[in-house]
Amino acid sequence: MEIQLLCLYSNHNNSQILGLCLNEDCCSQRAYCKECIETLHFNHLNDLCSLDSFGKKIQEASLTLDSLSKRLEQVKSYIESITKCQKQLFSFLQSDFYNLSHQRFNPIIDQLIAIKKIDKELIPMLGNICKDFQPMMAKFLEIQDYQNKQEFCRVQSQIVEPLNIVFHNTMDSIYVFDQGKKAMKSTLGYQFVICHPVIPKQKRVCFTFEILSVGLRTALGVCHKDINIKIQQLKEGHGSYIMVNSGNCFESSKPQGTKTTFEFEKGSKILVEVNTIQKKIIWKNLDNLSEYSVAIDTSKDLYPCLRLGCKSQQESSSVGIIDNYNYFQAS
Ligand SMILES: [Zn+2]
Ligand SMILES: [Zn+2]
Structure with a gap:
């Protein structure tokens, strides 16, 4: 069919x-x-x-x-x-035994012993079965709930929420200005700049960066909080997912960057969408609408981030955050 x-x-x-x-x-x-x-x-x-x-x-x-x-x-x-x-077992048992005949005692005693066996053997077995039933009931409810959870998730995955992010002014050799909305590195070497807040789980969020100056290299994306921020060479397990202005994309699980056609330069506006439902990150160049996306591991918290590389004191690497960019206009 x-x-x-x-x-x-x-x-x-x-x-x-x-x-x-x-x-x-x-x-x-x-x-x-x-x-x-x-x-x-x-x-x-x-x-x-x-x-x-x-x-x-x-x-x-x-x-x-x-x-x-x-x-x-x-x-x-x-x-x-x-x-x-x-029901059969309980048919004989009675408390008024003073007037009973010899013969009547026999079945009652047999029954008493049978009930003792129930106490010793059957009730513990039933108890175990009841204990087994508890996780089974919980499992059953969880399975029933799965369909609601998926429906909720489908609705959530259609909504992209802008995430209001900011640079904290506490980083060594990073100059943060414009009320935490701009960051600049004007000393040599690469450095990660972590933004706040954390990327929420089970959501689709986006934030937008504007490239103020590229310097040697400027990269943006997400990373773990405990990343080695001054690492110069990104090795496998570095803990970030970043796109470099040259189009090189670094993924935490890969030993090297991947060359892509996604490039950006001074003045470019780059929207980053992080989807922790479908576990992926998408970079979108708002100037030409080119896109690139990779899978992310969300088992550990991720933060929006930059990686700035300065060329010389005159050619710093600097990036600003654009709040309230109209995502829907862009997509
Ligand atoms: Zn389709
Ligand atoms: Zn699927």
Whole structure:
């Protein structure tokens, strides 16, 4: 059967839907086109499923539901049998035993001993089953909640919130001015400049930088707070995701930078979008709307950052923050 669906994303030119994303945490539209793969699902390609094989997944899911029903029926029938036995056991027991005959004592004592066995063996076993049921109940609620969580995440991932960022005036050899909105390095060597606040989790935020002067090199992006800010050569695990004006992109997990066609210069305005839902960072040059994006590891807190490299005292590296840039106008 052929399904004729077109991509919902307005900038994907009504492309044909090729398949569905089955990634557990993905908050993009599940039905993807060719462009969706590269921009939205690129960090979980193994979870993409063609329309043809999706039917099989549905079949598998219905088998799972069948086996859940069978298991629940089984548990129910066990409990029913135990309840039945319990009713039989309690049929003889009575407290007024002074007037009983010899023979009447026999079954009562047998029963008493049987109940002792229940106390010693059956109740602890049932207790263990109840204990096992508690995490099972919690798991079940969590699974039920998953669908709400995903729906919330899908809504969140459509909203880009501007993040109001600022430089703190406490950094060695960095001159911060204009009420924390501009930073300059006019001494030789590279240095990271960390901005505040922290990038929030499970959100899409953006901030915009304006390049005041490039110096030797100017880079921008996000980094960990405990990064070695004066490191001169970025090695694998350096803890940042930054785009250099020359188009070199550094990712924490890679030993070297990647040469891209994304370049910028003095006067360029660069919007940085950090998406901690889809775990990616996008640099957007607002002058020519070129874009570049890489996957980010969000297990550790990230902060907006610059890496400034001064050429000489006359050619410093300097960057300003533009607040309230209209993102939607830009996109
Ligand atoms: Zn698409
Ligand atoms: Zn996906």
